[in-house]
Amino acid sequence: xxxxxxxxxxxxxxxxxxxxxxxxxxDHVDMTxxxxxxxxxxGPSGSGKSTAMNILGCLDVPTSGDYVFQGISTGGFDxxxxxxxxxxxxxxxxxxxxxxxxxxxxxxxxxxxxxxxMPAGERHERxxxxxxxxxxxxxxxxxTQELSGxxxxxxxxxxxxxxxxALLLADEPTGNLDTRTSVEIxxxxxxxxxxxxxxxxxxxxxxxxxxxAQRLLRFVDGKLETETVHQARAGHVS
Numbered sequence: 038x039x040x041x042x043x044x045x046x047x048x049x050x051x052x053x054x055x056x057x058x059x060x061x062x063x064d065h066v067d068m069t070x071x072x073x074x075x076x077x078x079x080g081p082s083g084s085g086k087s088t089a090m091n092i093l094g095c096l097d098v099p100t101s102g103d104y105v106f107q108g109i110s111t112g113g114f115d116x117x118x119x120x121x122x123x124x125x126x127x128x129x130x131x132x133x134x135x136x137x138x139x140x141x142x143x144x145x146x147x148x149x150x151x152x153x154x155m156p157a158g159e160r161h162e163r164x165x166x167x168x169x170x171x172x173x174x175x176x177x178x179x180x181t182q183e184l185s186g187x188x189x190x191x192x193x194x195x196x197x198x199x200x201x202x203a204l205l206l207a208d209e210p211t212g213n214l215d216t217r218t219s220v221e222i223x224x225x226x227x228x229x230x231x232x233x234x235x236x237x238x239x240x241x242x243x244x245x246x247x248x249x250a251q252r253l254l255r256f257v258d259g260k261l262e263t264e265t266v267h268q269a270r271a272g273h274v275s
Contacts, residue, residue, distance in 0.1 A: 041108035043072045043204060043236055044093065049102035051088050051259075062088040064259035065102065072203070075230040075237045077247035080256035087208075089256065090240050094127055094206050095119040107203065124152060128197030128205045132212035134189045136181045136196075142168060143177040146196045153200070167195035170233070171225060187218035194225065198235060205229075207239040211246055223249045 046068040053060045063085045070076055080086040091097040092104055095111065098119075104111045106122065114122070136145050143164045150160035168177055171191040181189060190210065197205055207226070211219035227249055229235045241247050253265040 040072070041105075042069045043074075043107060044068075044070050045103075045105040046089075046092075047103040047105060049089075049092065049099045049104060051085075051092065051097070052100045061259050063092075063099070066256075066259075066261050068254065068261055070236070070238060072236050073230070073234045074252060075227070075250045076239070076252045076254060077250035078238065078240045078254050078256065079242065079244070079247050080262075083258075084256040085259040086240050086256045088259075090206060090208055090238070093204070093238060094129060095123050124149070125200070126203045128200060128202035130190070130193050130197050130205065130207040130210045132209035134181075134186075134193045134213070136189055136192060138181045141178045141180055142173060142184065142192045142195075145181065145192055146199050149196060149200045163199055164195070167199040168192070170198070170229070171195045185218075186214055187221055190214065190218075190222050191225065194222075194229070198229065198233075203236065205235050205237045207237060209241055210239060211241070211243070219246065 046066045049063055049066045049068075050061065051063040053062060066085070066089065068089075078086045078089060088097065092099060098104075106126070111119070111122070143161065146164035146167050147160045150163060165177055168174065171194050173188065173191050173195065176184065176188065181192070184192065210226070211222055214222060223246060226237060226239075230237050237250075239250060247253050248267060251267055253267065254261055255263045255265070
């Protein structure tokens with residue numbers, strides 16, 4: 038038998054409010070993402086893309102329908118179970134980096150491992166390896182304020198992958214970066230996907246950034262309107 042998809046939305050709807058004030062952020066969305074894919078999600082404001090990302094990250098739950106992760110329905114999960122799924126299976130990269138400013142790069146990367154209760158020596162070694170993977174060897178002890186925006190986002194990516202997550206969720210990862218640095222970050226994410234096999238789902242409003250993904254899902258008015266498969270772009274890391 039073939040392996041199940043990494044994740045599935047089965048008729049997922051999300052409704053905020055009640056009665057005439059109700060807002061249907063997602064409307065019976067079916068979606069499948071396989072392991073090792075790099076998928077971009079786009080859509081105008083209010084399209085449902087952020088709501089979809091929140092449900093993927095177990096930060097919110099559907100009003101109806103089912104979110105299935107690695108073949109297991111999350112519909113019956115309580116808050117503590119969703120927290121454990123986030124902690125052990127998911128990594129997050131945000132537009133604003135969300136780093137601790139007065140601590141070093143390696144200390145920032147170690148944080149998820151501290152929450153797991155990993156011994157200091159092991160987590161320190163794994164954090165250094167993650168920083169090496171994103172091209173920051175030699176910068177491990179630099180404080181956040183001593184790093185450029187691109188370097189800070191690399192630290193954030195290292196923090197997201199240090200736990201070896203099944204899924205990396207990136208929310209506008211280049212939103213605070215200039216064009217050249219954005220290309221560097223996207224080339225890094227492409228390499229992590231292709232060489233490390235990390236599954237990535239990325240929300241972006243920039244078509245040039247979305248073009249790095251293998252597949253584009255476009256949301257409109259709470260529905261998954263179109264799906265586009267991309268060819269590998271010239272100049273990307275193979």
